[in-house]
Amino acid sequence: xxxxxxxxxxxxxxxxxxxxxxxxxxxxxxxxxxxxxxxxxxxxxxxxxxxxxxxxxxxxxxxxxxxxxxxxxxxxxxxxxxxxxxxxxxxxxxxxxxxxxxxxxxxxxxxxxxxxxxxxxxxxxxxxxxxxxxxxxxxxxxxxxxxxxxxxxxxxxxxxxxxxxxxxxxxxxxxxxxxxxxxxxxxxxxxxxxxxxxxxxxxxxxxxxxxxxxxxxxxxxxxxxxxxxxxxxxxxxxxxxxxxxxxxxxxxxxxxxxxxxxxxxxxxxxxxxxxxxxxxxxx
Amino acid sequence: xxxxxxxxxxxxxxxxxxxxxxxxxxxxxxxxxxxxxxxxxxxxxxxxxxxxxxxxxxxxxxxxxxxxxxxxxxxxxxxxxxxxxxxxxxxxxxxxxxxxxxxxxxxxxxxxxxxxxxxxxxxxxxxxxxxxxxxxxxxxxxxxxxxxxxxxxxxxxxxxxxxxxxxxxxxxxxxxxxxxxxxxxxxxxxxxxxxxxxxxxxxxxxxxxxxxxxxxxxxxxxxxxxxxxxxxxxxxxxxxxxxxxxxxxxxxxxxxxxxxxxxxxxxxxxxxxxxxxxxxxxxxxxx
Numbered sequence: 001x002x003x004x005x006x007x008x009x010x011x012x013x014x015x016x017x018x019x020x021x022x023x024x025x026x027x028x029x030x031x032x033x034x035x036x037x038x039x040x041x042x043x044x045x046x047x048x049x050x051x052x053x054x055x056x057x058x059x060x061x062x063x064x065x066x067x068x069x070x071x072x073x074x075x076x077x078x079x080x081x082x083x084x085x086x087x088x089x090x091x092x093x094x095x096x097x098x099x100x101x102x103x104x105x106x107x108x109x110x111x112x113x114x115x116x117x118x119x120x121x122x123x124x125x126x127x128x129x130x131x132x133x134x135x136x137x138x139x140x141x142x143x144x145x146x147x148x149x150x151x152x153x154x155x156x157x158x159x160x161x162x163x164x165x166x167x168x169x170x171x172x173x174x175x176x177x178x179x180x181x182x183x184x185x186x187x188x189x190x191x192x193x194x195x196x197x198x199x200x201x202x203x204x205x206x207x208x209x210x211x212x213x214x215x216x217x218x219x220x221x222x223x224x225x226x227x228x229x230x231x232x233x234x235x236x237x238x239x240x241x242x243x244x245x246x247x248x249x250x251x252x253x254x255x256x257x258x259x260x261x262x263x264x265x266x267x268x269x270x271x272x273x274x275x276x277x278x279x280x281x282x283x
Numbered sequence: 284x285x286x287x288x289x290x291x292x293x294x295x296x297x298x299x300x301x302x303x304x305x306x307x308x309x310x311x312x313x314x315x316x317x318x319x320x321x322x323x324x325x326x327x328x329x330x331x332x333x334x335x336x337x338x339x340x341x342x343x344x345x346x347x348x349x350x351x352x353x354x355x356x357x358x359x360x361x362x363x364x365x366x367x368x369x370x371x372x373x374x375x376x377x378x379x380x381x382x383x384x385x386x387x388x389x390x391x392x393x394x395x396x397x398x399x400x401x402x403x404x405x406x407x408x409x410x411x412x413x414x415x416x417x418x419x420x421x422x423x424x425x426x427x428x429x430x431x432x433x434x435x436x437x438x439x440x441x442x443x444x445x446x447x448x449x450x451x452x453x454x455x456x457x458x459x460x461x462x463x464x465x466x467x468x469x470x471x472x473x474x475x476x477x478x479x480x481x482x483x484x485x486x487x488x489x490x491x492x493x494x495x496x497x498x499x500x501x502x503x504x505x506x507x508x509x510x511x512x513x514x515x516x517x518x519x520x521x522x523x524x525x526x527x528x529x530x531x532x533x534x535x536x537x538x539x540x541x542x543x544x545x546x547x548x549x550x551x552x553x554x555x556x557x558x559x560x561x562x563x564x565x566x567x568x569x570x
Contacts, residue, residue, distance in 0.1 A: 017399075018395050018396055018399045024428055025428070028426045029422070031421070031425065032411070032414065032418075035418045035422070036414065039413055039414065040413060106409060106412060106413075107407070109408075110408045111423070112426075113375060114373050114374075114402070115398060116395040116396070116398040116428075117426060273375065274376075275336065276367070276370055276375070276376045278375045278376075
């Protein structure tokens with residue numbers, strides 16, 4: 001059969017061409033999320049509710065420990081710093097997986113996937129949302145920690161920045177993997193959006209040094225970018241220089257983790273198109 | 284201005300289908316805005332389309348071509364394979380075998396270029412209920428890269444009688460209003476091919492008639508191709524230039540409603556539908 005093709009690029013009035021990656025489409029999805037927050041007080045409060053609860057619980061626990069053991073100031077700083085950085089990681093991961101779930105819950109997923117959006121654009125919007133969320137959360141927690149517990153994390157902000165950036169990238173990877181699992185296994189896997197980050201919390205040595213872990217588990221822990229970020233944080237909070245070794249290891253493992261996450265998502269999207277999963281998520 | 288392109292006849296598939304429906308003596312793929320669009324290839328081409336998740340196949344060896352500007356009703360009992368076929372045409376589902384071309388472009392290779400020029404709506408999908416009508420449409424206008432989205436949204440809301448609901452949360456609309464909102468979303472990018480899944484399913488007779496009228500008018504104004512599923516056989520007879528009747532994943536009938544009824548010796552499509560759905564069709568039908 002003769003090839004059926006196009007002459008020129010047939011276009012309709014009122015639309016633009018489809019570039020490879022469109023900032024407009026990324027902004028469209030981001031705009032959609034911002035509309036949600038603007039319209040819902042509960043949803044907006046949810047951004048800060050759990051972080052504040054966490055801060056209160058751990059903060060008061062830290063104060064208690066300090067009262068029990070004189071000179072444990074560094075341990076308090078480690079706990080509060082660990083809590084703030086963990087929340088940054090957790091909220092970024094959540095921004096990605098919960099954004100996807102909201103499209104599933106509102107039966108909007110097919111509407112989105114019949115637009116000319118690419119997977120990169122779809123994920124980019126949720127990744128940007130995560131960064132916007134933690135800009136608010138990080139600042140709020142840091143101010144509260146300063147006001148309530150005289151813990152000034154701003155003093156370390158420059159040194160902590162490379163570690164925080166690594167945590168954000170690690171959270172993106174976890175969020176992408178979680179989203180892939182939800183897409184693959186459907187509604188039953190929704191709890192993974194909340195559960196998966198906490199699976200990595202003990203291994204990442206968020207609130208204690210890696211040395212506390214059993215030796216065999218330490219080997220696994222060092223393979224995670226999050227472990228390097230939290231270990232580096234403790235070095236910084238103890239007054240040491242930025243541990244570039246940890247930053248480097250975190251970055252290297254992040255590259256590997258992000259590549260795995262993207263590969264997993266691409267594979268699951270292909271499977272979704274094989275099995276019709278995008279149609280089934282509409283209930 | 285209406286023009287025809289002799290180029291189109293270079294392609295055997297066009298030659299095979301040209302003249303299936305004529306408008307003022309011209310083939311149906313004649314387009315209405317020649318300054319921006321050239322009539323190359325059918326709007327939809329499915330060749331030996333097959334999908335199975337195991338055995339038996341959900342869709343088996345399905346071949347058809349839909350000309351530009353045609354209104355085609357895609358019929359069949361539940362489980363006949365309509366949704367699966369729509370999924371393959373929209374690139375949401377990968378065929379096990381066979382080929383899909385939309386507007387002369389291969390799916391899924393040119394998926395994003397195709398999706399920029401088509402649209403879809405169904406009462407079984409919905410827009411986020413916690414966004415207003417206007418916010419939802421602004422998001423999708425941006426996703427489709429619509430220029431002057433405000434004007435476009437205003438005009439469509441007006442046309443479908445939703446202008447007064449612009450600031451209402453989509454989740455607070457009635458089912459009929461929600462269906463019309465889906466149609467407005469589906470028309471935002473001025474699609475060349477519009478896929479509709481039961482477009483009037485949740486509408487009362489008046490609302491359904493208004494939607495049918497609007498769809499016909501838009502087709503006439505814009506030369507848009509409509510490919511829709513429906514279980515309302517009277518609607519199909521009134522709206523469609525042509526029907527494709529699917530049964531157990533295979534094409535049972537293809538033609539103008541009147542021709543199909545004559546061939547299958549039934550008074551109405553509803554009688555034909557019931558015979559097929561209840562497995563009471565004569566053996567000669569091959570159902």
